[in-house]
Amino acid sequence: MFRWLITLLVVLVLALQYRLWFGEANLREVLALRQAISTQQQDNEKLLERNRQLEAEVQDLKKGLAALEERARSEMGMIREDETFIQLIEPRSGSAQ
Template identity: 65%
Template sequence: MFRWLIISLLIMILSLQYRLWFGEANLRQVMQLQHQIDQQRAENDSLSQRNRQLEAEVKDLKSGLSALEERARSELGMVQDGETYYQLVEPDNGR
């Protein structure tokens, strides 16, 4: 009787081990999913940082004219009334 109990317990342990290593959600798949989760978290962190920077820039542009003026000057080359714009051109030595 004791022998059959040990054999049945051994069969159950082996079947559970089989499911653990070769079943539907085996350890290798779990490790791959954990790796994908880590990669996604890293990407989400970088995108969150970018979103915070863009949000700060939008907030600055909405609240202050100095940021808007600085951006217009640097990107669009705008000049205020009463200012003189000088453009320096290097001479063409090829002629």
């Protein structure tokens, strides 16, 4: 009788171990999901930071003209009516004069 009880307990432990290692939602799958969650959280943090920067830029553009003027100058090469545009061209190195 005692031997049957031990055999039954060993079989139950082996069945539980099988489910732990190879069954549905096993340890490998759980570890892979944890890694995927960690990666997604890092991506989310990067996107949140980018969104904060964009929101700050939008607010700056809504409030004043300084940011709008800076953007027009740097990205579009625009100048004001009362300004003079001067472009300096450096000579090519190695060319004969």
